[in-house]
Amino acid sequence: MDRQAMRDDILTLENVSFSYGDAGWRLREVSLAVGTGEMVAVIGPNGSGKSTLLKLAAGVFRPHSGRVSLQGKNLHAFDRRSIARVLGYLPQDVHYTFDYTVEEVVAMGRFPHLSGLGFLGRKDLDVVERCLAATETLPFKGQPLSHLSGGERQRVYLASILAQEPHILLLDEPTAGLDIHHQARFFRLLRGLAREGMAVTVVTHDLNLASLYCSRLLLMSDGAAVREGMPAEIIRPDILSEIYGEPVAVERDPRSGLPIVLPLLNGV
Amino acid sequence: MKGSLTSRRWAMTMTAYALPFLLCAVLLPHVGPSTQRLAGPYATGSAEAEEFIFHSLRLPRVILALVAGGSLAIVGACFQVILRNPLAEPYTLGVTGGAAVGAVLVISVRRLQFGWGPFSTVQLFALAGAGISVLLIYRLARRPQGISMSVLLLAGVTISILCGGLVLFIRYIADPHSLLSMDRWLMGGISPIGLGELLPIVPFVVVGLGILLPQMPALNHLALGEGIAMGHGVDVPRVQRMVFIGGSLLTAGVVSLTGPIGFVGLIVPHAVRRVSGFDHRVVVPASFLAGGAFLALCDTVGRTVLPLLVERISEAQQTPVGVLTALIGAPIFIRILIGRRR
Numbered sequence: 001m002d003r004q005a006m007r008d009d010i011l012t013l014e015n016v017s018f019s020y021g022d023a024g025w026r027l028r029e030v031s032l033a034v035g036t037g038e039m040v041a042v043i044g045p046n047g048s049g050k051s052t053l054l055k056l057a058a059g060v061f062r063p064h065s066g067r068v069s070l071q072g073k074n075l076h077a078f079d080r081r082s083i084a085r086v087l088g089y090l091p092q093d094v095h096y097t098f099d100y101t102v103e104e105v106v107a108m109g110r111f112p113h114l115s116g117l118g119f120l121g122r123k124d125l126d127v128v129e130r131c132l133a134a135t136e137t138l139p140f141k142g143q144p145l146s147h148l149s150g151g152e153r154q155r156v157y158l159a160s161i162l163a164q165e166p167h168i169l170l171l172d173e174p175t176a177g178l179d180i181h182h183q184a185r186f187f188r189l190l191r192g193l194a195r196e197g198m199a200v201t202v203v204t205h206d207l208n209l210a211s212l213y214c215s216r217l218l219l220m221s222d223g224a225a226v227r228e229g230m231p232a233e234i235i236r237p238d239i240l241s242e243i244y245g246e247p248v249a250v251e252r253d254p255r256s257g258l259p260i261v262l263p264l265l266n267g268v
Numbered sequence: 269m270k271g272s273l274t275s276r277r278w279a280m281t282m283t284a285y286a287l288p289f290l291l292c293a294v295l296l297p298h299v300g301p302s303t304q305r306l307a308g309p310y311a312t313g314s315a316e317a318e319e320f321i322f323h324s325l326r327l328p329r330v331i332l333a334l335v336a337g338g339s340l341a342i343v344g345a346c347f348q349v350i351l352r353n354p355l356a357e358p359y360t361l362g363v364t365g366g367a368a369v370g371a372v373l374v375i376s377v378r379r380l381q382f383g384w385g386p387f388s389t390v391q392l393f394a395l396a397g398a399g400i401s402v403l404l405i406y407r408l409a410r411r412p413q414g415i416s417m418s419v420l421l422l423a424g425v426t427i428s429i430l431c432g433g434l435v436l437f438i439r440y441i442a443d444p445h446s447l448l449s450m451d452r453w454l455m456g457g458i459s460p461i462g463l464g465e466l467l468p469i470v471p472f473v474v475v476g477l478g479i480l481l482p483q484m485p486a487l488n489h490l491a492l493g494e495g496i497a498m499g500h501g502v503d504v505p506r507v508q509r510m511v512f513i514g515g516s517l518l519t520a521g522v523v524s525l526t527g528p529i530g531f532v533g534l535i536v537p538h539a540v541r542r543v544s545g546f547d548h549r550v551v552v553p554a555s556f557l558a559g560g561a562f563l564a565l566c567d568t569v570g571r572t573v574l575p576l577l578v579e580r581i582s583e584a585q586q587t588p589v590g591v592l593t594a595l596i597g598a599p600i601f602i603r604i605l606i607g608r609r610r
């Protein structure tokens with residue numbers, strides 16, 4: 001075991017490559033390591049491979065080459081339930097076909113811990129209650145999903161992932177389509193989880209949220225990881241303008257001193 | 269509906285669904301006109317004739333209705349989830365279309381009559397047709413990561429349309445004398461003679477249910493999307509494959525004996541969800557119990573009440589039970605829809 005593995009990295013992707021079968025686009029040799037207590041953002045333009053990378057990290061896809069390791073072992077040597085006990089994955093496309101109640105959805109997160117028909121025991125009910133409280137969704141407990149706002153529903157899905165009691169969270173654009181209040185609330189929630197020791201990786205298009213709340217950023221472009229570092233190292237006008245093909249201005253948040261991005265009014 | 273499902277609430281709900289099912293099983297075989305009212309050789313009123321009617325006609329008929337209705341409803345409940353389509357039913361994936369081609373084909377060639385054990389000729393050909401279309405659809409939808417649900421749905425619908433065309437074509441060129449028996453098959457009906465006729469579908473029902481039932485906890489997760497189901501620890505490709513295989517086996521077995529009986533597989537699962545919520549650990553078994561009871565009741569109405577109203581139908585004749593499931597089921601379901609809105 002080298003130094004790399006000695007660190008607290010609990011999820012590592014080493015030179016993973018992937019393509020969707022049809023020629024053309026492919027994810028090329030991307031590496032990423034996430035450790036406990038860290039909150040990493042994956043950023044980059046549309047189609048740069050952020051979601052694909054996250055699916056590889058979650059084991060939804062199998063890399064064509066390279067390796068994904070969970071706690072030092074090959075991710076694909078685990079079955080889905082074992083993965084789910086360690087790793088929580090919230091995809092972008094959650095659409096409920098049936099109008100489950102909030103409590104039912106969160107209880108579904110206990111699936112990897114239960115066998116048979118999966119009835120909840122006392123301990124499971126406690127976990128569900130705790131996850132509802134942690135995501136501030138306890139007041140909606142008995143309500144059907146259709147009665148909730150988009151932001152509330154997103155927190156319910158997060159609660160159901162948390163009910164798996166994972167050590168790693170992988171979230172794919174969890175705040176897309178949410179207002180500024182729900183965005184900030186969601187990211188504060190994630191930061192709180194990271195401070196408690198969770199390894200959090202979040203794909204987002206919101207560069208300012210990434211800069212303000214995340215300790216490390218991975219910038220992707222056209223299927224490759226182009227840069228990785230602290231917000232100040234990535235959120236720079238030269239780098240972003242080149243990768244996004246759009247000139248931007250970077251200012252400093254007067255309170256935190258962290259970089260924030262603004263588009264240019266007239267494009268120049 | 270309310271909080272998360274406990275084993276106690278599950279058992280209570282299942283009991284509530286099992287009671288009418290068992291009542292149907294016990295009571296319905298005794299329902300029917302006495303032999304004195306019948307014409308012909310049965311008009312004796314003798315204990316022997318009553319015995320024959322009970323054991324060889326009514327009992328197998330009620331058992332088949334319970335099993336067929338239950339199977340169709342349970343397959344509908346599962347298909348609606350994995351295809352993420354509320355209009356999915358057991359016939360969506362081409363099984364029945366293939367079975368119909370097989371059945372109609374063999375009925376048109378009247379010299380081709382051979383049975384095999386308890387299987388009738390028509391049944392064997394229906395099974396063969398169902399098998400061919402299922403394999404074809406499975407091959408079309410297979411992908412390296414599992415089966416593609418969207419291709420499965422499209423391929424199923426396409427094969428069904430193709431089979432519908434083939435059936436029409438066979439009917440067009442067939443000897444007009446065989447048309448009546450073709451229509452009888454295509455309308456669907458429950459009229460086994462003797463318990464022995466039920467034997468051939470036992471393996472299909474047992475294996476099909478054995479494959480489907482263990483998948484029910486995973487179905488809730490799939491109803492939120494394949495991605496989050498994977499995240500929760502569900503082996504999504506496996507569940508989809510199992511539901512497709514188990515559902516096809518059940519449908520093929522039942523349809524080979526009864527022909528296509530509509531409505532049950534589509535509406536009963538929705539009615540159950542309206543009444544008992546969306547947890548498929550309840551919905552799946554409850555659909556079986558409710559679908560079975562519903563079809564058995566419809567069939568009983570068909571062979572007792574209907575002959576009183578319509579002179580041309582006598583008990584000896586086959587009742588088009590598919591007509592009744594729609595005529596009785598649609599108003600019930602509309603009532604449930606209205607009841608919920610308030």
